Amino acid sequence: MPDARETHHPLSLEAKVLFPEQASQFDDHHSFIVRYTASEDLGLDMHTDDSDVTFNVCLGHEFTGATLTFCGYMGAPNHRKASHVYSHEVGRAVLHLGSRRHGADDIASGTRMNLIIWSHNKAWRRMHKLRLSEDYEKEEGPPDPVCLSYTHDRDYLAFKKKPVGRAAGRNRAWCPPKGMEYEGFGDKDKDEDIL
Numbered sequence: 001m002p003d004a005r006e007t008h009h010p011l012s013l014e015a016k017v018l019f020p021e022q023a024s025q026f027d028d029h030h031s032f033i034v035r036y037t038a039s040e041d042l043g044l045d046m047h048t049d050d051s052d053v054t055f056n057v058c059l060g061h062e063f064t065g066a067t068l069t070f071c072g073y074m075g076a077p078n079h080r081k082a083s084h085v086y087s088h089e090v091g092r093a094v095l096h097l098g099s100r101r102h103g104a105d106d107i108a109s110g111t112r113m114n115l116i117i118w119s120h121n122k123a124w125r126r127m128h129k130l131r132l133s134e135d136y137e138k139e140e141g142p143p144d145p146v147c148l149s150y151t152h153d154r155d156y157l158a159f160k161k162k163p164v165g166r167a168a169g170r171n172r173a174w175c176p177p178k179g180m181e182y183e184g185f186g187d188k189d190k191d192e193d194i195l
């Protein structure tokens, strides 16, 4: 007999198959809608979610571009290496772990709206909360440029120019953590734009 709380979760059975540990139960969620269109937000910087499992359903409308690029898991040596580019289709959902780095690529035309459900498994997070100093592994090499986060990455400006239309917002750049840098990281965290 499924737990009464879980019967309300539209995709929990699928999540259990894909991620049996993280989706063993869901007891909380944070849900919201994202929207991208010319003259508003075009995309979303690389990040991980404050979720254990994320459900992302494309609601509409018509658009081109606006793919979702996935990289590695937070703290893994390939955290910032590209792994998959997902093309949204209206009416289709993608499920992924919150700890996988991902970002919404710029929309080329039209409008895309998606329902995002950040699902929480409180017992699992209590046991598996990543401790940056202890669980983080040294990066295997320089990041793939598509996986760079302007907000989070200390070395962003060594590889890419500041995204157009962004205010400051890099004062909390933490990635990679000190001591976990790839060979040759050098002084790439000097906050200077590339030429």
Ligand SMILES: O=C(O)CCC(=O)C(=O)O
Pocket (backbone or CB within 6 Å): 034, 044, 049, 056, 068, 102, 103, 104, 114, 116
């Ligand atoms: O735009 C998308 O498909 C992803 C949005 C997202 O990753 C988020 O809101 O956390």
Ligand SMILES: [Fe+2]
Pocket (backbone or CB within 6 Å): 047, 048, 049, 102
């Ligand atoms: Fe996300």
